[in-house]
Amino acid sequence: MARIEYIKRRLGNWALWRERSDNHGLGFPSRNMLANWMAAAGESGSKCRESTMPILNIEAEETDQAVQALKLGHGHLHETLVLIYLRDKGVTEAARIMRRSPSTIHAQLGQADLCIARWLEDKARVREEQQARVKGREWAARRHLDGG
Structure with missing residues (x-):
């Protein structure tokens, strides 16, 4: 099963966010990025620094x-994601740990992408329905106040 690219990107960001969360107590570094860059430039004497990928806290x-x-x-999909993204095991190592073939791990990653995409779509739909109800109530209240 093919991977869903935007889910794959989200999972990569999620893994970085979790790593930072586990190390610092929050999803973001404990110092701002400019301070980190300045400290690194001062220590190495170098003026360039590898850029870091910004992590969107809400998305993560x-x-x-x-x-x-x-x-x-x-649960097997959850375990696969934890091994691949959080424990940084490759497909071969994850397959060995889970006692499956590498092709099964690839298939499970595709299945996990699909499940996550559906979960996100369902959440977005519920959010849109809630917003529509609120707008409907606001419209009704304005209409009532206007005497209509």
């Missing part, structure tokens, strides 16, 4: 919720 938290939702009913 949402992805974390989606991954955690896999525990119920899709």
Whole structure:
């Protein structure tokens, strides 16, 4: 099963966010990026520094919720994501640990992408329905106040 690229990107960001969260207590580094860059430039004498990928906290938290939702009913997919993204095991090592073939791990990554995409779509749909209800109530209240 083919991977879904935007889910794959989200999972990569989620893994960075989780790593930072585990190391610093929050999803972001404990110092701002400019301070980190200045400190590194001062230590090495170099004026260039490898750029770091910005992590969107809300997106990472949402992805974390989606991954955690896999525990119920899709525990094997959750375990696969943890091994690949959080424990930084490759497909071969994850296959050995889970006692599956590498092709099965690839298939499970594709299945996990699909489950996460559905979870995110469902969440977005619920959010849109809630927003529509609120707008409907606001419209009704304005109409009532206007005497209509």
